[in-house]
Amino acid sequence: xxxxxxxxxxxxxxxxxxxxxxxxxxxxxxxGLFGAAPSIALATVGLTTSKQGSxxxxxxxxxxxxxxxxFFIYAISVSRVLARYKTAALxxxxxxxxxxxxxxxxxxxxxxxxx
Amino acid sequence: MDFSSLRxxxxxxxxxxxxxxxVCTVSAGLIAKRYGPGIGGLFLAFPAxxxxxxxxxxxHEKKRKAEHGFNGTIRGRLAASIDASxxxxxxxxxxxxxxxxxxxxxxxxxxxxxxAASVVWITxxxxxxxxxxxxxxxxxxxxTDQRRQDV
Numbered sequence: 001x002x003x004x005x006x007x008x009x010x011x012x013x014x015x016x017x018x019x020x021x022x023x024x025x026x027x028x029x030x031x032g033l034f035g036a037a038p039s040i041a042l043a044t045v046g047l048t049t050s051k052q053g054s055x056x057x058x059x060x061x062x063x064x065x066x067x068x069x070x071f072f073i074y075a076i077s078v079s080r081v082l083a084r085y086k087t088a089a090l091x092x093x094x095x096x097x098x099x100x101x102x103x104x105x106x107x108x109x110x111x112x113x114x115x
Numbered sequence: 116m117d118f119s120s121l122r123x124x125x126x127x128x129x130x131x132x133x134x135x136x137x138v139c140t141v142s143a144g145l146i147a148k149r150y151g152p153g154i155g156g157l158f159l160a161f162p163a164x165x166x167x168x169x170x171x172x173x174x175h176e177k178k179r180k181a182e183h184g185f186n187g188t189i190r191g192r193l194a195a196s197i198d199a200s201x202x203x204x205x206x207x208x209x210x211x212x213x214x215x216x217x218x219x220x221x222x223x224x225x226x227x228x229x230x231a232a233s234v235v236w237i238t239x240x241x242x243x244x245x246x247x248x249x250x251x252x253x254x255x256x257x258x259t260d261q262r263r264q265d266v
Binding site: 029032038045058087 | 116117118121124129132133134135136137138139140141143144145147152153154155156157158159160161162163164165166167168169170171172173188189191192193194195196197198199200201202203204205206207208209210212213214216217220221222223225226228229232233236240241244247248
């Protein structure tokens with residue numbers, strides 16, 4: 001139980017820190033880089049390595065590559081939809097989250113066929 | 116850098132970010148525990164900050180315009196779009212971060228690997244942003260078009 005409390009506190013702090021860095025940086029396109037900061041990975045990899053070993057953490061990092069590719073497609077989709085249709089940011093980012101889920105799980109399953 | 120942006124963010128917005136970040140991190144751990152490192156690893160690249168950041172950028176731009184008596188709705192949404200475009204470049208750095216971890220974690224100290232992967236992330240992301248900012252490939256395309264016209 002204490003492991004998850006620790007994950008919660010570290011995760012919350014790291015995500016908040018990167019969000020604050022993104023707030024103060026200018027221009028907005030550069031600050032946007034911090035929207036894709038490896039916050040969850042930085043918060044968890046150390047704990048995962050100490051609990052389950054480095055091979056387990058490396059296997060997670062392998063899948064993280066697919067998650068990052070999915071994030072890339074998701075971020076481009078959000079950018080295009082916001083610029084073209086001028087929709088509200090929060091519903092757009094939440095609805096298009098389905099793109100992230102579909103692409104990341106699709107890539108992971110596709111890669112699984114070769115390994 | 117513009118530290119006045121920190122004052123624009125309301126205390127409840129900081130609390131929401133903290134809670135959301137904490138919940139996402141715990142969820143990634145629980146998913147990995149239930150379904151294994153394959154599915155769990157995907158969630159290490161979950162867009163945790165992104166929806167909240169995009170929404171905050173939109174709201175802050177709207178407020179700034181409203182202070183001058185204008186409706187900044189469209190401007191706010193375009194600012195969020197620019198932020199998303201920057202995040203897409205950060206994602207390539209994020210993939211390189213993951214690749215560095217994948218290659219270096221077995222056999223190296225986790226802390227050293229995390230530091231190295233973070234350096235890779237910020238270097239690749241900044242480099243891509245710089246290339247995009249200076250439109251290096253755009254200029255090349257223009258030159259090629261010009262040459263074609265000359266021919």
